[in-house]
Amino acid sequence: MRGVTFTAVHVLARILLGVAVVEAPLHSTVWRTIAIAVVVLIALVWGGYDGIRDARANPDPDDYEDLTVRWLKAGLLAGVVSGLICWILGSTVLAGIGQASFFVELIAGASFTALLVFVPAFVGAAIGRWLIRREQNKNAPEDDWSVHTDHHAEAAQ
Template sequence: MSSWLPRGLVMTAVHVVARVLLGVAVVNAPLHTTVWKTIAIAAVVLVALLWGGVDGVADARANPDPDDYEDLTVRWLQAGLLAGVVAGLISWILGRYVFAGIGEGSLFIELIAGGSFTALLVFVPAFTGAAVGRWIVRRDQRRADADEDWSVHAERDPEHAAS
């Protein structure tokens, strides 16, 4: 199984659940629509950001040389595109036949506009998380290398290290 497929399917589920909960919240408390929308988007973004960060940390630890890093950009782009199209289709079906209130758009609008928006909601935070995760690991590696260099220097010249 491709590494982007489980990410895309999980992000699809996160988006659909957020959208259904958003629909319930908006129907029950229509005066707080902006708050509910913000929470739903933040949930999708947070999951993508954290998962991307975990991917970045794992990749940087597995490959100490940045030239050997895996291509997390394409992995998360594919996951975002899958999540966008599938979540758009599921949301359209749910809104049309099961649960009124989660969307009134046509199938074309759900797949193109909604899918693009969802793809960006997944891709951009995941890519950012991966970059931050890699940066954190590289920073820790540089600190460890600097500590090793200092200790080696201290062993060779004990008088200079003490001052």
């Protein structure tokens, strides 16, 4: 699901980027930055949602789902498939899409896309889990050890 969605997001971003660069070539850096930012933001938010959902479902951090591998697979699928689709589109229909050679698209382009999906999603998941743990720790009663050490700290003063 994640890989297919990010394949569509990346292909759409590349198509819109190609159209924008053809229409306003002097602003190509701005358009590229916006396209990358959109992909990164979507991955960050979705990864954060996964992290929040996982932390709520598993009170013990040892029971967390393996979101790292899940997002790595999604990034790799999105990279390879979107690279192939963009190469086909650039070779046949949209000459302005800015595709490279077939092997460059499937190796370098796919790697870059995989990182654009994986890294922000991983960071988002970590932040989501951290936010839930922080919320749970604020609401949790103090355990005997913290009360015991606080009592000794007060007595030492």
